[in-house]
Amino acid sequence: METILCPVDFSDAGVNAVRYANELAQRMKAQIVLYYNLYEPSVLETTLDAGASSVPLRDEQVERSVQGKLESLKKVFEDEEQGEAVPFQIKLSHGVTREAIPETARQLWADLIVMGHEEAEGLEEIVQHSLAAHVIKEAACPVLIIPVKAAFQPVRKIVFATDLTGEPFGDVSFVSRIAGLFGAEIMFLHILTKDSPEKREQAQSALEAIRERLAYHNASLHVVEEAQVEEGISRFCRDHHANMLVLGFHPRSFWQHLLPGNYTQEMACHTYLPMLLVHFRR
Structure with missing residues (x-):
């Protein structure tokens, strides 16, 4: 079964991208992985920040909250299914987000990454300066960018x-x-x-x-x-x-x-x- 990775931040743009991915997944007979990365500083960032060592890198309460939000989002789409049911999985990781997304896609052997973006971003911003730009550069699979108001x-x-x-x-x-x-x-x-x-x-x-x-x-x-x-x-x-x-x-x-x-x-x-x-x- 093919895999579509959907990085989400629970924004309107992110949810809209999942909705678009869901329509594609029905036709591709693919599964969707709802994915969230909890930002965790790199070793270099931690070294450069003198106060970083006194702050816990992982907050279990925040992690549980994000896990709950992913489960809720998964249920929303499962409840909305009208055609052939799309299998949904959830995944949580820790790290630098722009590096974690392409790495997670490789680990899952993802066939496609689907990400949302806000309308205010022009084409140059998308492909050169944004989080999506880094994912596009590093990903081993195609990347589909969905504008926030682009209905399927x-x-x-x-x-x-x-x-x-x-x-x-x-x-x-x-x-x-x-x-x-x-x-x-x-x-x-x-x-x-x-x-x-x-x-x-x-x-x-x-x-x-x-x-x-x-x-x-x-x-x-x-x-x-x-x-x-x-x-x-x-x-x-x-x-x-x-x-x-x-x-x-x-x-x-x-x-x-x-x-x-x-x-x-x-x-x-x-x-x-x-x-x-x-x-x-x-």
């Missing part, structure tokens, strides 16, 4: 934005798996910041090669001119009523690969979409 909808159109510098074929089969669950169209998208017949032909050929390697029956290719890459992705997702945005994570300088220069759009349309980050083969 059957996935009909998936936009896979690529810069054509090399595709993440270690995880890309997961994209076709998700698409296949819903009979969705995968729309491969490349943004040209400066268009020319030669560049367009090269991009079209590269996208065609990706489609052939993917071997998914319902995939289309799109080359769009837009001065700012993020704006181009945003407009394309909006115009085509996309249900999910997929980005390939580059181990080195991800943001520079996707968005050259210093352009930032704080509230891009696609930050309201579920965003799946997949990795290069490692």
Whole structure:
């Protein structure tokens, strides 16, 4: 059985992410692990903090409280089940949260991590500066980021934005798996910041090669001119009523690969979409 790891903090964003994961799990025949990490300083942090040694690193009362909240959340979703019941597990750990999440995912052999995020976070914040950014970087499996107000909808159109510098074929089969669950169209998208017949032909050929390697029956290719890459992705997702945005994570300088220069759009349309980050083969 496949495993979806859902790190939660009991916020609206976190609970909404679990709700989305639950819909996916029903279709994937997967189990969900509700996970909470109790922050525990690293050895270095403890060494640097002169007063740390006098403070207990673990509070049993807090741990019992969190355990109770996880059990309550698990019951809420079990009671809400209307279709095929999804098995729910709970897990609690101690450590530095940004390190604990990817490590726990590896221990559980998780197939997917689903995390929530607040609307105020733009795309750059998500993939470069946030807790989610560190998890994306260190995780051994795809990471799905769910905006706080993104209600689940059957996935009909998936936009896979690529810069054509090399595709993440270690995880890309997961994209076709998700698409296949819903009979969705995968729309491969490349943004040209400066268009020319030669560049367009090269991009079209590269996208065609990706489609052939993917071997998914319902995939289309799109080359769009837009001065700012993020704006181009945003407009394309909006115009085509996309249900999910997929980005390939580059181990080195991800943001520079996707968005050259210093352009930032704080509230891009696609930050309201579920965003799946997949990795290069490692």
